Amino acid sequence: MPDEPLTSSVAEWTRAVELDRLRPSRPIAVKLHGKHVALFLHQGEIFACNNRCPHEGYPLVEGTLDADCVLTCNWHNWKFDLKTGATLYGGDNLRIYPAKVEDGVVWLDTRDPPAAARIEEALGHLDQAMVEYDTARIARELARLAKAGAAPAVALVRVIHATHERLRDGMTHAYAAAEAWLRLRDTLSSETQRLACATEALAHIAFDTLREKIYPFTAECAPWTAEGFAAAVESQNEDAAAALLNGAFAHGLHFADLEPTLAEAALAHYNDFGHSLIYLMHVRRLIERLGPEVAKPLSLAWLRSLIYATREDLLPDFRGYADALAAWPANGRPGGTPPGADAFEGQSARQVLDVTLAAAGNAPLDIYFPLMEASARHLLRFDERHALRTDNSVADNVGWLDFSHALTFGRSLRQQCARQPHLWPQGLLQLALFVGRNSVYLDPNVPAQAAIREWAVTDEAAFHERAIAAIVDHGTGLPIFHAHWLKTWSAVREEVAAGLPAGARVAMLAAVNRLLAVRFKQRHTLRTAHQALGFVGKED
Numbered sequence: 001m002p003d004e005p006l007t008s009s010v011a012e013w014t015r016a017v018e019l020d021r022l023r024p025s026r027p028i029a030v031k032l033h034g035k036h037v038a039l040f041l042h043q044g045e046i047f048a049c050n051n052r053c054p055h056e057g058y059p060l061v062e063g064t065l066d067a068d069c070v071l072t073c074n075w076h077n078w079k080f081d082l083k084t085g086a087t088l089y090g091g092d093n094l095r096i097y098p099a100k101v102e103d104g105v106v107w108l109d110t111r112d113p114p115a116a117a118r119i120e121e122a123l124g125h126l127d128q129a130m131v132e133y134d135t136a137r138i139a140r141e142l143a144r145l146a147k148a149g150a151a152p153a154v155a156l157v158r159v160i161h162a163t164h165e166r167l168r169d170g171m172t173h174a175y176a177a178a179e180a181w182l183r184l185r186d187t188l189s190s191e192t193q194r195l196a197c198a199t200e201a202l203a204h205i206a207f208d209t210l211r212e213k214i215y216p217f218t219a220e221c222a223p224w225t226a227e228g229f230a231a232a233v234e235s236q237n238e239d240a241a242a243a244l245l246n247g248a249f250a251h252g253l254h255f256a257d258l259e260p261t262l263a264e265a266a267l268a269h270y271n272d273f274g275h276s277l278i279y280l281m282h283v284r285r286l287i288e289r290l291g292p293e294v295a296k297p298l299s300l301a302w303l304r305s306l307i308y309a310t311r312e313d314l315l316p317d318f319r320g321y322a323d324a325l326a327a328w329p330a331n332g333r334p335g336g337t338p339p340g341a342d343a344f345e346g347q348s349a350r351q352v353l354d355v356t357l358a359a360a361g362n363a364p365l366d367i368y369f370p371l372m373e374a375s376a377r378h379l380l381r382f383d384e385r386h387a388l389r390t391d392n393s394v395a396d397n398v399g400w401l402d403f404s405h406a407l408t409f410g411r412s413l414r415q416q417c418a419r420q421p422h423l424w425p426q427g428l429l430q431l432a433l434f435v436g437r438n439s440v441y442l443d444p445n446v447p448a449q450a451a452i453r454e455w456a457v458t459d460e461a462a463f464h465e466r467a468i469a470a471i472v473d474h475g476t477g478l479p480i481f482h483a484h485w486l487k488t489w490s491a492v493r494e495e496v497a498a499g500l501p502a503g504a505r506v507a508m509l510a511a512v513n514r515l516l517a518v519r520f521k522q523r524h525t526l527r528t529a530h531q532a533l534g535f536v537g538k539e540d
């Protein structure tokens, strides 16, 4: 859908009202060229403003004007300097119209400022709304941007530059979800839904950076080498790795030149639920959408998240990963019959690694599909009581997102390996760990086929319609939850479009159907208190 500019073709001065109809204590409202205007007579001067309060649209003609020419909207007490339109208390500024009196008649200039000026003003106000995490104002300013002909991408570029150093731990789901929100927006025709998507994109970033100070990246530059970058990441040296990125961009390299190395670094460990690779896919897509000017800030934010990512393959449960990777045959070996999802479902991390390694001679996709099907079956068989418990140990803090990550990681993996097939072994073994880690949380009384039947999607088009409606009007407070709804549904829809065997397709659609039906428990205060008491009790 194009973002059409609003243009004004009205004459400069328009006759508004006879002067003698105005009294200092009696402002009046007029409608000119479709605009609702409030007119005030104050100390012999005429002032005209938008009659619709920029907060929620109540009529300012019902407001209170004091001796200092401060207009108060009595609905929520916002205050405006009626001479300039500046907001003295509240948020958005008030639109003021130039006025003049000639021959006892009040004339107004209701032309809109040039689009460029309106865009600049809305972007400035959006900055304030972001800092205050004022979602309603974010929506209003985005609507004003659209009215002036600017797409939300314009705002997102600015926001990325303003926020990428405010992410203490580097990239979060907010940037990744922003890309997914704008991608969803592209497919929608409803203006309201489109604005909701753009608002979610920016509001999540505002939430994640709210009250955060700046954690600057180094400005040093070093000559780019892939080996140097891998070594800097391996030693968790953010400054050294960032200097190499700085050097690369300073010498004219593009993200596409660096991406293969970044992908290898993302998969060098079983990292933090696969976020590094998931985020990298969204970074690439954001750069493709927004242009090269966001390549450096996004790459640096992504790098920081990689540097601080938990290397789960160093944990006892997942240590078999390194051995399995080392044992992966370099040139393949004769493959037997590819395993089915049954071979992975319900198995431990060690067992799933073994089955995956034993299947190494098969085509990667013939291992990938059953792993994804098993991931979907696990989500379908997740015993929700684990997500609701309040008396469990920290080690058993498990929830829906532990299951959804396998599907989003898998989507990123398939995309990346289409570009870099040599990364399949790392990716498949890491996908195997996703499957194995969740086996202990399945409901033993729910067989996979029964769960698939319960959540089966029979009409895919209708399902996607319902999914979009649910995602756009999610009703959850913490953005991390609806971001995962969006990203998991998007991943599954893209996987279906890319092509899946029937078993994987049915299971993955059913899994996302179940996920979208979940009402997340967003806080776990009682569980946290239980775990804190247990921990502190053993502290001495």
Ligand code: FES
Binding pocket: 053, 054, 055, 056, 057, 058, 073, 074, 075, 076, 077, 078
């Ligand atoms: S509508 Fe005017 S302050 Fe809320």
